[in-house]
Amino acid sequence: MEIRERWGNRSSFILASIGAAIGLGNVWRFPYICYANGGGAFLIPYFIALITAGIPLMILEYAMGRRAQAGAPSAFSFLVSKGTEWIGWLSLFVVMLIFLFYPTIMAWSLNYAVHSVTLQWGTDTSYFFSNLFLQQTAGPGILGGIRWPILFALAIVWLAIYLILFKGVKVVGKVVLWTVTIPWAILIIMVVRGLTLPGAIEGLKFYLTPNFKALANPQVWLAAYGQIFFSLSLAMGTLIVYSSYLKKESDITNNAYITSLANCGTSFFAGFAVFSSLGYLAQAMGVGVPDIACSGFGLAFETYPLIIQMLPFWAQFFGVLFFILLLTLGIDSAFSQVEPFVAGFTDKWHFSKNKTLVIVCIFGFLIGSIFTTRGGIHWLDITDYFTCTYGLTLVGFLECVAIGYIYKSRKLREYTNEVSEFKIGKWWDVMIMIVTPLILAWSFIASLYQLIRYGYGGYPKWAIFTGLGILVLIIILSIILGKIGRKEE
Numbered sequence: 195m196e197i198r199e200r201w202g203n204r205s206s207f208i209l210a211s212i213g214a215a216i217g218l219g220n221v222w223r224f225p226y227i228c229y230a231n232g233g234g235a236f237l238i239p240y241f242i243a244l245i246t247a248g249i250p251l252m253i254l255e256y257a258m259g260r261r262a263q264a265g266a267p268s269a270f271s272f273l274v275s276k277g278t279e280w281i282g283w284l285s286l287f288v289v290m291l292i293f294l295f296y297p298t299i300m301a302w303s304l305n306y307a308v309h310s311v312t313l314q315w316g317t318d319t320s321y322f323f324s325n326l327f328l329q330q331t332a333g334p335g336i337l338g339g340i341r342w343p344i345l346f347a348l349a350i351v352w353l354a355i356y357l358i359l360f361k362g363v364k365v366v367g368k369v370v371l372w373t374v375t376i377p378w379a380i381l382i383i384m385v386v387r388g389l390t391l392p393g394a395i396e397g398l399k400f401y402l403t404p405n406f407k408a409l410a411n412p413q414v415w416l417a418a419y420g421q422i423f424f425s426l427s428l429a430m431g432t433l434i435v436y437s438s439y440l441k442k443e444s445d446i447t448n449n450a451y452i453t454s455l456a457n458c459g460t461s462f463f464a465g466f467a468v469f470s471s472l473g474y475l476a477q478a479m480g481v482g483v484p485d486i487a488c489s490g491f492g493l494a495f496e497t498y499p500l501i502i503q504m505l506p507f508w509a510q511f512f513g514v515l516f517f518i519l520l521l522t523l524g525i526d527s528a529f530s531q532v533e534p535f536v537a538g539f540t541d542k543w544h545f546s547k548n549k550t551l552v553i554v555c556i557f558g559f560l561i562g563s564i565f566t567t568r569g570g571i572h573w574l575d576i577t578d579y580f581t582c583t584y585g586l587t588l589v590g591f592l593e594c595v596a597i598g599y600i601y602k603s604r605k606l607r608e609y610t611n612e613v614s615e616f617k618i619g620k621w622w623d624v625m626i627m628i629v630t631p632l633i634l635a636w637s638f639i640a641s642l643y644q645l646i647r648y649g650y651g652g653y654p655k656w657a658i659f660t661g662l663g664i665l666v667l668i669i670i671l672s673i674i675l676g677k678i679g680r681k682e683e
């Protein structure tokens with residue numbers, strides 16, 4: 195039998211997990227989801243999601259991977275039952291949808307790093323983003339041809355992902371040390387400048403004032419759980435495969451606490467930069483913060499450039515630095531999306547790792563090029579919405595049921611406690627067996643109902659059904675893959 199790859203030491207595992215977690219999800223996705231779901235209205239469900247699902251599921255996935263010493267599908271079939279293997283595959287197909295679009299956002303960042311040299315976006319950053327940079331079409335029905343600068347950048351991003359993964363997990367641990375620590379420093383500069391903009395306070399009020407009425411809206415809850423899953427890289431096989439490279443004696447709970455708190459702290463902090471500049475924009479336009487007509491999905495590409503533009507000195511320098519750092523933040527997340535997908539196939543069928551990796555990278559680039567068209571942003575938005583809201587929460591729900599009821603959460607808790615510094619109590623079983631699945635089931639069904647009735651984002655019905663269709667398709671594919679026989683060792 196082939197010997198499983200191992201992390202160099204404990205800190206490379208923890209750094210790699212933090213690297214997988216902290217990414218565009220914190221700096222780009224969190225602020226936009228938070229804004230779209232009412233700012234302060236979103237924060238309460240978000241923190242509840244962190245405590246009830248984020249931390250407990252992270253412990254669950256670490257424990258599963260370490261125990262099973264395999265990627266998600268094999269871990270389910272080995273630990274829980276053969277019949278649950280498809281849940282593992284489903285998590286891999288969800289992460290596949292994510293790695294089809296995530297590198298495009300990195301490709302935008304790469305372009306923006308170049309545009310920073312001349313501060314190309316001028317003072318109207320929204321106009322620049324939609325009309326000059328993306329040359330956005332009117333709707334998802336019109337693709338409008340490739341935007342070559344974005345496609346070119348996408349090729350570079352995929353090449354980088356390939357090269358890093360080709361070297362194996364030990365390198366991942368080393369790369370991440372830089373890709374996580376340096377971006378924090380630049381984020382601090384952005385927040386300080388954001389907070390000192392005129393009108394910033396209005397933006398912060400919108401960000402931080404809770405709105406209890408919104409708690410009755412299932413969409414906000416689903417978005418919050420989806421964001422927690424996305425941001426902590428849960429329900430996607432990433433953490434299962436990362437912890438399967440752990441040595442037997444490594445700790446679980448401590449790592450889970452550190453990763454999740456570092457990650458959510460970063461999102462919360464990045465929110466200050468974005469919302470303070472939204473306050474500034476609202477004041478300049480003479481409207482309220484919720485009424486700024488910005489593109490939601492591209493929010494980060496409108497607000498950060500604005501802050502950069504307003505920096506009193508070295509604006510170009512900080513601009514280039516910021517977008518390069520966004521890229522470095524993204525890269526360790528991007529390869530942590532590709533790795534579990536590749537491992538799923540190599541663990542089950544013992545394919546050559548390198549060949550599988552090449553095929554996956556080429557596939558990712560080719561399909562991902564759809565998002566580099568002028569109509570690509572609509573498809574990015576639709577794919578992101580369906581995958582990260584419905585897809586991730588569905589997998590999260592299934593994980594809770596499989597471990598909570600079939601495998602028995604008590605057994606996994608006892609195993610975790612044997613190897614961990616911090617012991618987890620019975621509260622963990624309550625979260626995995628009752629609280630999280632209940633909230634997820636309610637918000638999933640109620641949101642689906644709202645979606646079918648009212649649609650999403652003003653997109654035509656056929657686009658919504660395409661999104662739903664893709665979800666159904668990956669469920670069917672997962673069930674098929676779960677059933678296909680295992681090649682004997």
Ligand code: PHE
Binds near residue numbers: 527530
């Ligand atoms: N958590 C990453 C981020 O916030 C994204 C990610 C998704 C990483 C899936 C790994 C797996 O950007």
